[in-house]
Every structure is written in C-alpha cells, then in structure tokens.
Amino acid sequence: MKKIGIGIVGLGNIGSRLYKEIISKKKDIGLKTSTNITIAAISARNINKKRSFKVRRNIFFKNPLDITKNPKVNIVIELIGLSDGISKKIVERALKNKKHVITANKALISKHGDYLASIAEKNKVNLEFEAAVGGGIPVLRTIKDGLATNKINKIVGILNGTSNYILSEMQKTKNSFKNVLNKAQQLGFAETKPKFDLDGTDVLAKIRILSSLSFNNKISKNNCLMNGIENIELKDIDMAEKLDLRIKLLGITEIINNKLFERVHPCLIKKDNYIANIDGVMNAVILEANPVGESVLQGEGAGPGPTSSALMSDLLSILRGNIKYPFGIPFSKRKKVSSYDQNQYSNSLYLRFEVKDKPGVLSQITKQLANYNISIDRLIQIPDHKRKRASIVIITHKAKEINSSKCLKSLKSNKNVLKSPTLIRLL
Amino acid sequence: MKKIGIGIVGLGNIGSRLYKEIISKKKDIGLKTSTNITIAAISARNINKKRSFKVRRNIFFKNPLDITKNPKVNIVIELIGLSDGISKKIVERALKNKKHVITANKALISKHGDYLASIAEKNKVNLEFEAAVGGGIPVLRTIKDGLATNKINKIVGILNGTSNYILSEMQKTKNSFKNVLNKAQQLGFAETKPKFDLDGTDVLAKIRILSSLSFNNKISKNNCLMNGIENIELKDIDMAEKLDLRIKLLGITEIINNKLFERVHPCLIKKDNYIANIDGVMNAVILEANPVGESVLQGEGAGPGPTSSALMSDLLSILRGNIKYPFGIPFSKRKKVSSYDQNQYSNSLYLRFEVKDKPGVLSQITKQLANYNISIDRLIQIPDHKRKRASIVIITHKAKEINSSKCLKSLKSNKNVLKSPTLIRLL
Numbered sequence: 001m002k003k004i005g006i007g008i009v010g011l012g013n014i015g016s017r018l019y020k021e022i023i024s025k026k027k028d029i030g031l032k033t034s035t036n037i038t039i040a041a042i043s044a045r046n047i048n049k050k051r052s053f054k055v056r057r058n059i060f061f062k063n064p065l066d067i068t069k070n071p072k073v074n075i076v077i078e079l080i081g082l083s084d085g086i087s088k089k090i091v092e093r094a095l096k097n098k099k100h101v102i103t104a105n106k107a108l109i110s111k112h113g114d115y116l117a118s119i120a121e122k123n124k125v126n127l128e129f130e131a132a133v134g135g136g137i138p139v140l141r142t143i144k145d146g147l148a149t150n151k152i153n154k155i156v157g158i159l160n161g162t163s164n165y166i167l168s169e170m171q172k173t174k175n176s177f178k179n180v181l182n183k184a185q186q187l188g189f190a191e192t193k194p195k196f197d198l199d200g201t202d203v204l205a206k207i208r209i210l211s212s213l214s215f216n217n218k219i220s221k222n223n224c225l226m227n228g229i230e231n232i233e234l235k236d237i238d239m240a241e242k243l244d245l246r247i248k249l250l251g252i253t254e255i256i257n258n259k260l261f262e263r264v265h266p267c268l269i270k271k272d273n274y275i276a277n278i279d280g281v282m283n284a285v286i287l288e289a290n291p292v293g294e295s296v297l298q299g300e301g302a303g304p305g306p307t308s309s310a311l312m313s314d315l316l317s318i319l320r321g322n323i324k325y326p327f328g329i330p331f332s333k334r335k336k337v338s339s340y341d342q343n344q345y346s347n348s349l350y351l352r353f354e355v356k357d358k359p360g361v362l363s364q365i366t367k368q369l370a371n372y373n374i375s376i377d378r379l380i381q382i383p384d385h386k387r388k389r390a391s392i393v394i395i396t397h398k399a400k401e402i403n404s405s406k407c408l409k410s411l412k413s414n415k416n417v418l419k420s421p422t423l424i425r426l427l
Numbered sequence: 428m429k430k431i432g433i434g435i436v437g438l439g440n441i442g443s444r445l446y447k448e449i450i451s452k453k454k455d456i457g458l459k460t461s462t463n464i465t466i467a468a469i470s471a472r473n474i475n476k477k478r479s480f481k482v483r484r485n486i487f488f489k490n491p492l493d494i495t496k497n498p499k500v501n502i503v504i505e506l507i508g509l510s511d512g513i514s515k516k517i518v519e520r521a522l523k524n525k526k527h528v529i530t531a532n533k534a535l536i537s538k539h540g541d542y543l544a545s546i547a548e549k550n551k552v553n554l555e556f557e558a559a560v561g562g563g564i565p566v567l568r569t570i571k572d573g574l575a576t577n578k579i580n581k582i583v584g585i586l587n588g589t590s591n592y593i594l595s596e597m598q599k600t601k602n603s604f605k606n607v608l609n610k611a612q613q614l615g616f617a618e619t620k621p622k623f624d625l626d627g628t629d630v631l632a633k634i635r636i637l638s639s640l641s642f643n644n645k646i647s648k649n650n651c652l653m654n655g656i657e658n659i660e661l662k663d664i665d666m667a668e669k670l671d672l673r674i675k676l677l678g679i680t681e682i683i684n685n686k687l688f689e690r691v692h693p694c695l696i697k698k699d700n701y702i703a704n705i706d707g708v709m710n711a712v713i714l715e716a717n718p719v720g721e722s723v724l725q726g727e728g729a730g731p732g733p734t735s736s737a738l739m740s741d742l743l744s745i746l747r748g749n750i751k752y753p754f755g756i757p758f759s760k761r762k763k764v765s766s767y768d769q770n771q772y773s774n775s776l777y778l779r780f781e782v783k784d785k786p787g788v789l790s791q792i793t794k795q796l797a798n799y800n801i802s803i804d805r806l807i808q809i810p811d812h813k814r815k816r817a818s819i820v821i822i823t824h825k826a827k828e829i830n831s832s833k834c835l836k837s838l839k840s841n842k843n844v845l846k847s848p849t850l851i852r853l854l
Contacts, residue, residue, distance in 0.1 A: 021718065025576045031756040032575065130573075136719035138573025145572060146557075146565025148459065148743040149452045150736055274704070284723075291448065291732035292563035298723035305718035309577055316575040322749045329458040 001030065004319060005040030007067040007099075009090055010079030014104060015044070016051055017304035018077065018311050023053075025312070033319035040072040068093040075100045075318055077311065083107035088116075095119040095127065102314040104131035104307055110205035113212070113219050114334070117326040127326040128314035133206040134159060136306025137299040138313055139285050143213050144328050150289035152214040154254035159206045161281035161301035162190045162197035163229045163249045167266075168279040170237045171246065177233060189281055189302075199228035200249070200264040207251040207262050214287075215255055216329055217337035225263035225342045225401070231422050232266060236352060239380070239393050240268055246276040247424060261340035267427045268350050275427075343402035348377065348426040353392045353411070354418045357383060361416040362392060368414075372407035374399040389418065395426070428457060431746060432467030434494040434526075436517055437506030441531060442471070443478055444731035445504065445738050450480075452739070460746035467499040495520040502527045502745055504738065510534035515543075522546040522554065529741040531558035531734055537632035540639070540646050541761070544753040554753040555741035560633040561586060563733025564726040565740055566712050570640050571755045577716035579641040581681035586633045588708035588728035589617045589624035590656045590676045594693075595706040597664045598673065604660060616708055616729075626655035627676070627691040634678040634689050641714075642682055643756050644764035652690040652769045652828070658849050659693060663779060666807070666820050667695055673703040674851060688767035694854045695777050702854075770829035775804065775853040778831075780819040780838070781845045784810060788843045789819060795841075799834035801826040816845065822853070 006022065008015055022029075022039060029037055043064035047055055061067050068076060068090055076094040078101060080087045087108050094101050096119060103109065109116070109129045120127035130140050134157070143152065158164050162184060169180045181198075184190035196202045204226050212219045229249050240247050245268040253262045269276040274296065278284040283301030288294055300306040317324075327334060355361045362381065369376060378395040396404075404423065411417050433449065435442055449456075449466060456464055470491035474482055488494050495503060495517055503521040505528060507514045514535050521528050523546060530536065536543070536556045547554035557567050561584070570579065585591050589611060596607045608625075611617035623629045631653050639646045656676050667674050672695040680689045696703040701723065705711040710728030715721055727733040744751075754761060782788045789808065796803065805822040823831075831850065838844050 017718070021576070028576055031760055032752070136722065138569055141573045142565055142569065145744060146568045146740050147736060149448070149455055149739040277701070289736075291444070292736035293727040293733055295563065296723070296725035298725070300720040306720055309574060309716075309719035312576040313573050317572060320749060320751065322747060324747065325459070333458055 001034055001036040004035045004037045004074045005072040006037060006315070007041035007070065007073035007076045008039060008079065009043045009064040009067060009076065010081070011042060011044035011049075011051065011055070012079065013304045014307050015079045016053070018079070018308040020053060021308045021312055022315075029316065029319065033316060035319045037319070041067045041070050043067055064090055065093060068099060069097050073099060075102065075315065078103040078105060081105050081107065083111050088112055091116055091127070092119065095123055095125055098123045098125055100126045100128070100318045102128045102311055102318070104311060105129070106132035106202070106205040106209060110208045110219060113209065113326070114331070118331040120326055121331050124323060126318050126324060128317060129209070129326075130314050131307045131310035133209050134283050134285055134297070135161065135299065135301035135303070136309045137283055137285060137297045137301070138310065139210070139297055140213060141313060141317070142297060143210070143287070144324070147287070147289055147292055147295065150292050152287055152289040154288040155210050155214060155252070155285060156275065157207070157210070157251045157285040158248055158275060158278050158283055159203045159251045159285070159301070160197050160249060161283060162194055164278065164283070164301070165189045165281045167229060167232070167237070167247055167249065170234060171241065174234060198230050200226040203249065203251040203264045204262070207253050207264060211253040211260060211262055212327055212334070214253070215260065215337065216327075216334055217260060218334050220260055220262060220337065220339060222260075222339040225265060225345070227265040229266055231420070232424070233422070235391060236422060236424065239352070243268075243395075244271050245269060246271050248275060248278070250275070250427070256340050259340035260337045261342070261345070263342070263345070266424050268424050269427045273427070343400065345401045346398045348398055349396045349404055350424040350426060351394045351396065352422040353394075355390055355392055356416045356418065357385070357388045357390045358416070364414060364416065365392060365411065368407055368411055369394070369396070372403040374403055374407060428461055428463040431462045431464045431501045432499040433464055433742070434468035434497065434500040434503045435466060435506065436470045436491040436494060436503065437508070438469060438471035438478065438482070439506065440731045441734050442506045443480070445506070445735040447480060448735045448739055449742070456743065456746065460743060462746045464746070468494045468497050470494055491517050492520060495526060496524050500526060502529065502742065505530040505532060508532050508534065510538045515539055518543055518554070519546060522550055522552055525550045525552055527553045527555070527745045529555045529738055529745070531738060532556070533559035533629070533632040533636060537635045537646060540636065540753070541758070545758040547753055548758050551750060553745050553750060555744060556636070556753070557741050558734045558737035560636050561710050561712055561724070562588065562726065562728035562730070563736045564710055564712060564724045564728070565737065566637070566724055567640060568740060568744070569724060570637070570714070571751070574714065574716055574719055574722065577719050579714055579716040581715040582637050582641060582679070582712060583702065584634070584637070584678045584712040585675055585702060585705050585710055586630045586678045586712070586728070587624050587676060588710060589621055591705065591710070591728070592616045592708045594656060594659070594664070594674055594676065597661060598668065601661060625657050627653040630676065630678040630691045631689070634680050634691060638680040638687060638689055639754055639761070641680070642687065642764065643754075643761055644687060645761050647687055647689060647764065647766065649766040652692060652772070654692040656693055658847070659851070660849070662818060663777075663849060663851065666779070670695075670822075671698050672696060673698050675702060675705070677702070677854070683767050686767035687764045688769070688772070690769070690772070693851050695851050696854045700854070770827065772828045773825045775825055776801075776823045776831055777851040777853060778821045778823065778835075779849040780821075782817055782819055783843045783845065784812070784815045784817045785843070791841060791843065792819060792838065795834055795838055796821070796823070799830040801830055801834060
C-alpha cells in the first residue's frame with residue numbers, strides 16, 4: 001500500500017464535504033487503488049469557523065502556499081475558486097513542485113488551463129478538473145476516456161444550475177424573475193452575487209473547457225456570442241408556453257468548416273424535446289460524435305454532493321497511477337483554432353418589443369425588419385390598454401445575426417419602442 | 428512510442444468496423460497514449476467473405492487460439508460472442524499468456540466474469556468489457572471511474588435495443604408484435620433468432636454485470652425475476668396509451684436490506700417520465716448514488732458504431748497503461764451476496780384477461796383476486812361481441828409477487844379464461 005498525502009485548500013461547503021468523503025471512503029479507496037491515503041494538510045481562511053468536523057491544528061496551514069511545498073503532500077486540491085491570484089499561484093506552484101493538482105475551478109482552467117497544463121506535463125503530474133464542468137456529471141472523463149477516439153462534432157449543454165432553476169421555476173410558479181431569484185438565493189441555488197451565473201460567463205467558461213477537450217484545440221480566447229437570462233420576463237415564459245416551447249440557457253460548441261463556434265444564449269426549445277425537460281438545478285450534456293452517435297449525460301450540476309463526487313473521481317484517477325495529458329493530447333499538439341464568424345450564424349428568432357400603443361408603430365417595426373431582410377413567421381400583439389402600451393411578439397424565419405443585431409440597434413432609437421427588445425433564438 | 432500489437436478475433440459487422448476504426452485513428456491514438464499500434468493478427472470464420480477492406484493473409488490465423496500465444500500480440504479483442512466454448516477458451520488462454528483482453532461478450536462475462544477476472548488479476552493484465560453493457564454508453568467506465576467511490580443504491584436501465592425498438596414501434600405504428608418484429612429483422616435491429624433479446628436473457632446478463640460493478644459483489648447466479656416482452660400485444664400498448672402510460676422493458680438492480688434484488692420485466696411507466704421517452708434502439712441507464720445524486724446516461728445501445736466506440740475506449744484505457752481490477756476491486760474482496768426474496772416484492776399490477784363473454788366470469792376473476800389479497804384500483808372491460816369474448820384489464824393496488832403469481836396460476840385452470848393472462852408491473 002503506497003502512502004499518499006492529500007492537501008486541501010479551501011474548507012467551505014465543498015471542501016468540508018470532500019474532507020468527510022475522503023475520511024469515510026478511505027478503505028474503499030484503498031481497495032480500489034492499493035494506496036493508503038491521509039489528509040496531510042489543510043488550509044482555510046478561518047480555522048475557527050464552525051464546521052461539522054474538527055480541524056486538526058497540526059495539519060493546518062495559514063498560508064496555503066506552504067502546502068504546495070510540503071513533502072508530505074502528493075496531491076493538492078484547490079477549492080478557493082478565483083480565476084487568478086492565490087488560486088493560480090497554488091496550482092502553479094504545486095505543479096512545479098511535482099504535486100498532482102485537482103481543482104473545481106472553471107474560471108481558472110478556462111483562463112489559464114493551457115499554461116497550467118503545460119506545467120503539469122513538463123513535471124509529469126496530473127492536473128484534473130472534472131468538477132469544473134457539469135457538477136456531478138463525469139463529462140470530461142467521458143470525453144477523455146469513455147468516448148476516447150470518437151470524433152466529437154457538437155456539444156449542447158445545460159451547464160448552469162442557477163439559471164436553469166430560475167427559468168424552470170418561473171415557468172412552474174408564474175413568479176417574476178426577481179422573486180424567483182430571491183427564492184433561489186434563500187435555497188442556496190444562487191449566490192448573493194449571481195451575475196456570472198446569470199449573464200452566461202459561467203457557462204462560457206465550461207463551454208471553452210469542453211471545446212478544447214472535444215476538438216483538441218487550445219482554449220479559445222475569442223469573443224463569443226454570449227447572452228444571459230437577465231432580460232427574460234414572465235411574459236416571455238408565458239408566450240413560450242403558448243407556443244409549446246420552453247426557454248433554456250444553452251451552451252453550444254461545434255466545429256463549422258474547421259472553425260470553432262462557441263455560444264451561450266437562451267433558446268426556445270420545443271417542449272417535447274429532451275433538453276426542454278431538464279428542470280431545476282439539473283445539468284445535461286448532449287454530445288454528437290462519431291462513431292458513437294448521440295450521447296446524453298444528465299445529473300445534478302452543483303452542490304457539495306455532486307461536486308465532491310467529481311473531485312473524488314479525479315482523486316481515484318491519480319491514485320490509480322494514471323498519468324494523463326490534462327486535455328487528452330500533449331500541449332504541443334493542441335492547435336489554435338480560428339473562430340467562426342458569428343455574424344453569419346442564422347436562426348429563427350423570438351423578438352419581443354414593448355411599444356407605445358398608437359397607430360403606425362407596428363408598421364415601423366415590420367418595415368425595419370424587412371429592411372434588414374428579416375421575414376416574419378408569426379406575430380402576436382398583446383395590448384395593455386391601461387398603460388397605453390402593447391407587447392409585440394414576433395417569430396421570424398431564419399435571420400442572420402448581423403442583420404438582427406443591426407436591426408434591433410436601429411429600433412432602439414425609435415421612441416415608440418419603450419425598452420431594449422428581448423431576443424431569444426429558437427433551437 | 429511503445430509498439431503494441433492487437434489481435435482481433437471475429438470479423439463480422441462489429442469486428443470489421445473496429446478494424447477500420449483502429450486503422451483510421453492510429454495517429455490520434457498515438458497522440459493520446461504515446462503508443463504505436465498495429466493490427467498484428469486477425470481471425471475469422473471465412474477469410475474470403477466479402478468485406479470493405481482487404482484481409483492481409485500474413486496476419487490471418489485460421490485457428491484463433493494461435494493468436495492468444497502469438498508474441499507479436501499484446502491485446503486480444505474477442506468478438507465471437509459465445510457464452511462458453513471457443514470464446515471462453517480464447518479469453519482464458521490470452522489472459523494466461525499475459526495478453527490484455529477486450530470483449531463485447533456479455534454472455535461470457537455474466538457467466539464466467541469472476542473466473543476470468545481472477546485470471547486477469549493473477550497475470551496483471553486487463554480484462555475490459557465496456558461494450559458488453561449499454562452499447563456506446565460508457566456506463567461501466569462511468570461506474571468505475573467517473574463515479575468512483577460513490578455508493579450506488581439502484582440502477583434502472585433500458586438495456587436492450589431490440590425490445591425497446593419493438594415496443595416503441597408498436598406504439599407509434601399500431602402494428603402487431605409480429606409485424607414489428609419482422610420489420611426490426613429487416614432493418615437489422617433484431618437477429619434472426621431474437622429469443623434472448625425478447626425474453627429478458629440479454630438484459631439480465633447486463634444487469635448482473637452492472638450489479639457486480641456497482642455493489643462490489645461476485646456476479647450473481649441466483650434465480651431472478653425475468654419476464655420478456657413476447658406476450659405484449661397491441662391491446663396492451665393501446666390500453667397503456669389510454670392510461671397515459673408507456674410500456675418499457677426494464678432491467679433493475681438494487682440492494683434491499685443488504686440483499687441483492689435483480690429483475691427484468693416490462694414496466695408501465697407514466698408517459699411524462701424520462702425513461703418512458705427513450706425510444707427506438709436507444710439505451711438509457713439511471714443510477715442513484717451517493718453523493719452524486721441521480722445520474723442519467725443515454726445513448727445508442729447497439730450496432731457497429733456505438734459498439735466500436737466502447738471497444739476503442741477499452742483499448743485506450745489499456746494503452747494508457749492503466750492496469751485495473753476488471754470489477755473495480757480485487758477479486759478476493761468481492762463478496763457473495765444473498766438475494767432478496769422476490770416473493771416479497773410488491774407492485775401495482777396491470778392484468779389483462781381474455782375471457783368468454785358470459786355471465787359470472789368477471790365475478791370469478793375478482794373473487795379469486797380477493798382470495799389472494801389483491802385489491803382492484805381500476806377495471807376496464809372491452810367486449811368483442813362477434814367472437815363472444817371480452818378483454819378484462821385490471822389495475823391492482825400493490826400486490827405481493829407470491830400472491831399474484833399464485834392467483835394467476837389458479838386462474839389458468841379456469842375454462843372461461845382463454846389464455847394465459849398478461850401481467851405488467853407498474854413502475
């Protein structure tokens with residue numbers, strides 16, 4: 001039985017759960033990997049914080065960087081979660097000191113993953129980050145191992161539990177975005193500062209990690225089509241329902257003509273479609289690959305349980321002595337990939353305009369759509385007589401991004417259009 | 428680059444597709460595993476059979492056992508598919524000669540997996556069988572690696588593409604079992620001798636492999652509750668539809684009070700339930716585990732593409748030098764597990780009786796149900812005046828297996844009951 005020391009940096013919800021998982025599964029891990037593991041070092045902001053277990057002072061380090069050079073530590077688990085700063089330093093130093101690293105940090109990996117992978121490879125240690133994407137869904141491992149040698153063509157995912165909870169809860173309870181967000185925060189499904197979960201940033205980080213694993217490219221730094229769910233109102237949810245559709249925030253990545261097209265935006269999806277029925281905090285990933293065909297993975301996307309499941313799978317992979325390239329193939333073989341011109345992306349669109357209820361407004365809008373070559377498939381006008389306003393919902397035929405963005409920009413300056421129009425793409 | 432020789436035994440649809448996959452992915456495999464692979468030996472029943480590639484005579488072996496001792500071969504891939512005989516001999520000898528073995532053979536693994544695993548462990552080589560369960564779904568790898576250290580409590584799966592295709596096609600086309608089976612055979616979704624796919628044998632083999640991986644027990648040889656779909660008629664499909672239900676053949680395994688309960692039978696499932704919507708030849712597996720929660724994997728369950736995807740994932744696992752216990756933990760640590768008394772299993776039941784349309788029949792049936800403590804939730808009688816017959820469909824409250832089986836047995840001797848009643852359990 002080989003002795004292995006583990007260092008955990010960060011003892012919040014995730015770190016604490018992981019700590020207990022490691023202790024309680026020690027015997028099982030021994031059976032599966034022929035190793036004898038101990039938690040050799042921990043670091044947390046506050047040693048005295050109330051926890052459900054006692055932090056042994058003899059293994060506590062105030063400065064987490066001390067853990068990265070501790071000879072008793074073979075594996076460092078980084079759970080602070082910053083995209084730079086101390087998180088980056090810990091991972092960097094640990095790898096340079098030939099410690100394996102496990103992290104749940106998608107912000108760090110999507111920003112510095114290439115650099116950190118190159119250090120890991122140079123030092124022949126593992127850099128594992130299963131928990132960074134899809135919570136408990138072992139999607140990275142599935143791409144690297146379970147679907148190894150498949151040519152992946154496209155990935156579509158629901159990758160953010162917070163926004164998925166909000167959208168499905170709005171639909172179920174007919175409560176406003178704001179009320180549902182409050183409820184989500186009370187339940188622990190949304191952070192107090194939920195911006196990155198709602199505006200697509202979190203999903204984009206995950207999509208970039210998925211792309212680089214699936215298409216063997218360096219992590220893209222390109223500008224990306226990214227919209228969040230902050231502008232979705234109950235009106236949109238209701239209208240979707242009437243049209244037998246559901247609104248979901250999707251992350252999508254694919255290769256089109258050898259170019260990478262990554263995007264994150266809400267989508268209207270037919271309600272009998274599989275992905276339209278992934279509700280609450282669940283995540284799901286659909287992979288199109290050859291020769292396997294379509295593969296679907298679904299599971300809980302966040303929280304201490306699922307996240308520690310993913311961290312433990314990383315731990316076992318290392319303990320089994322399975323040295324691997326962090327992104328499947330050597331750093332030097334991963335190519336830069338140019339990005340698909342998102343202006344050329346074309347889609348049917350759902351557009352909602354809030355307008356003054358007076359003659360000629362509808363004709364101004366439809367004329368402008370025609371000017372930009374956007375043709376209308378369906379139009380629904382809902383009056384609000386009291387406030388002398390109306391909502392105009394338009395479903396268009398396929399329209400190019402460049403046309404729709406120019407068109408909406410031009411309509412912003414129209415005084416009869418009361419607020420920035422809402423745009424949702426149809427899947 | 429380490430040189431690795433592969434021997435393929437069996438060049439049918441699967442073997443041929445795999446052969447081409449290996450050739451075309453050679454470079455990619457080199458990048459991912461730092462190995463230089465060649466197909467060093469092949470064996471097939473008929474060297475002259477028309478194939479889409481040329482079989483090189485210098486690597487062809489008439490006797491597949493010669494491959495198992497060929498020094499140029501490091502990995503043997505067995506694709507004959509018998510539960511015993513030559514398949515077993517090939518795997519056994521290859522392992523004893525310290526060759527890694529990959530097989531898609533669920534019949535062999537579910538019958539002799541324990542024995543073969545012990546030989547593999549003794550000789551420090553891998554025995555991999557991802558393709559034996561779930562086709563292209565990497566479910567075994569997910570249990571062993573992606574969900575490693577999770578405590579799995581229950582698995583529910585649609586694990587046979589043939590029967591799932593037949594049930595969903597009957598529902599869609601309103602065609603009889605016989606007609607749909609014929610169509611499935613024409614399309615290559617059913618074998619000419621489909622017995623094991625239809626009667627549950629195939630699913631049971633897969634469930635037994637899943638159990639032993641999930642619960643760390645030796646492969647169970649116990650009697651098991653197993654019903655197939657051969658007795659399901661269009662009448663049942665139609666009735667399910669009226670009740671907003673769907674019929675699916677499920678394999679289920681779980682631990683109840685430390686006892687293993689494996690079962691395979693058709694189930695009636697609410698039509699908005701996820702698993703009720705897995706149609707055609709798709710497979711799906713739902714795992715309940717701690718701490719990850721519920722995990723769902725879905726993908727194509729059969730055919731050369733998905734199967735070779737699974738075989739390739741086995742191949743890469745070996746090429747990465749990842750020596751593992753075939754069932755996750757050492758052979759000696761895997762315990763025998765006693766089986767749950769299936770007589771105690773209780774379920775709501777769907778019962779269909781074909782009866783003579785004459786007074787008193789219904790009362791005979793309901794009286795007998797009452798005798799066996801089976802209470803009725805719903806009853807629908809559909810007359811067939813022309814033939815002076817009727818179908819009686821009964822949905823019961825929860826009833827114990829022992830009671831329902833005794834009751835149905837007793838009703839068989841009733842001359843007014845024209846054929847063996849159809850029983851489908853409700854999920």
